[in-house]
Amino acid sequence: MTSPSTANSERARLVHLAMQAIARTGENTTRALLAKEARMPRARIDAIFATDDDLFDAILEQWYAPAIAIMEEVIDCDLPIRRKFYEFFARRFVRERERFRKDPAAFAVYCEIGTDKFENVRGYVDLADHYLSELIAQAQEEGHFSGLGINQALSLINQIVACYILPQMLLMVDQEKLSEGKLATIIDTLFDGLSGDARGAAPVAGLRIA
Amino acid sequence: MTSPSTANSERARLVHLAMQAIARTGENTTRALLAKEARMPRARIDAIFATDDDLFDAILEQWYAPAIAIMEEVIDCDLPIRRKFYEFFARRFVRERERFRKDPAAFAVYCEIGTDKFENVRGYVDLADHYLSELIAQAQEEGHFSGLGINQALSLINQIVACYILPQMLLMVDQEKLSEGKLATIIDTLFDGLSGDARGAAPVAGLRIA
Numbered sequence: 001m002t003s004p005s006t007a008n009s010e011r012a013r014l015v016h017l018a019m020q021a022i023a024r025t026g027e028n029t030t031r032a033l034l035a036k037e038a039r040m041p042r043a044r045i046d047a048i049f050a051t052d053d054d055l056f057d058a059i060l061e062q063w064y065a066p067a068i069a070i071m072e073e074v075i076d077c078d079l080p081i082r083r084k085f086y087e088f089f090a091r092r093f094v095r096e097r098e099r100f101r102k103d104p105a106a107f108a109v110y111c112e113i114g115t116d117k118f119e120n121v122r123g124y125v126d127l128a129d130h131y132l133s134e135l136i137a138q139a140q141e142e143g144h145f146s147g148l149g150i151n152q153a154l155s156l157i158n159q160i161v162a163c164y165i166l167p168q169m170l171l172m173v174d175q176e177k178l179s180e181g182k183l184a185t186i187i188d189t190l191f192d193g194l195s196g197d198a199r200g201a202a203p204v205a206g207l208r209i210a
Numbered sequence: 211m212t213s214p215s216t217a218n219s220e221r222a223r224l225v226h227l228a229m230q231a232i233a234r235t236g237e238n239t240t241r242a243l244l245a246k247e248a249r250m251p252r253a254r255i256d257a258i259f260a261t262d263d264d265l266f267d268a269i270l271e272q273w274y275a276p277a278i279a280i281m282e283e284v285i286d287c288d289l290p291i292r293r294k295f296y297e298f299f300a301r302r303f304v305r306e307r308e309r310f311r312k313d314p315a316a317f318a319v320y321c322e323i324g325t326d327k328f329e330n331v332r333g334y335v336d337l338a339d340h341y342l343s344e345l346i347a348q349a350q351e352e353g354h355f356s357g358l359g360i361n362q363a364l365s366l367i368n369q370i371v372a373c374y375i376l377p378q379m380l381l382m383v384d385q386e387k388l389s390e391g392k393l394a395t396i397i398d399t400l401f402d403g404l405s406g407d408a409r410g411a412a413p414v415a416g417l418r419i420a
Binding site for chain 2 (some may be wrong): 185203
């Protein structure tokens, strides 16, 4: 029998091989392809990944592990809330940009696969929303984002920082235009400007009718 | 000889046909394809569009005409500056969303072609930036966005409202999540929160060193 730690390291090695194959071929991989890649009997692969989807989930787990570690670290740290918000987004942005710069083509492939298989990715998006909601609750306790429910604030903040959280933005927006300095200005803008009060931007048709 | 107005209406009819072909085939079109589509001799098409790129530019002109009309209308209107900003983005967003909803597949094709042929599109992006810069200058005269150069404010604002100006966002973001109400909140957030002063989001490493 294989010991648990050996099984884990074999699984990790296969996930690593699968990710290399994705980067090289520009396509999502399967257990059949992975068996060839690893020069292992298909039955052995199937014992570790019961379906192709399980293999893909294992790859996703590996892909998102650093972002989850960053979010947990920021949630638990004792920085002031405004600094926490910045670190929550900036550290993940810097990490994604690093991955993007290392291999832009492979990064583009992951974006494409992630879009195609969004049902598998959704849990990670929900997890990020969960952590951000914790930070929003903390900010609201300190008087920020007044007049907004947590889910409203969550949606607005995700939209306002979209350039720094959607990986596709690294492909779509001129690299030079995204920077940690601008992200900091955007976070300060949020903290000083985001609230649920209508302050003149929206049309006043409702008032006219009244 | 063809009179100028007949020539113009023929040109417009051909551009219209070319756009229908793009929506139907899911690919950019060429003068060769357009000749078949219009059942016209190729020489006649070539007299109107000297190159395939000229045909594409004529399609782009048609595609962007409503957005340009909206921007010019908003620049010239006498709404308060905060309302102008909202209308500048909201009217174009509503118009794009309408186009997207009418034919999501064709909209996706246009996004893809626009990305592939960004050199042709760049002039329209620059024009939108030019108009937004005018609005920013006006806002700054009234004391908003202090401490930021026009180009800095332009880049930050484009990033903060990215969900409402990048057509790809209609494909990427859940439709229900983008709304005129949220856009109004984002504009109010900008007007009350955007400035060049560092207000605590950025790390203070520099201060520690000092």
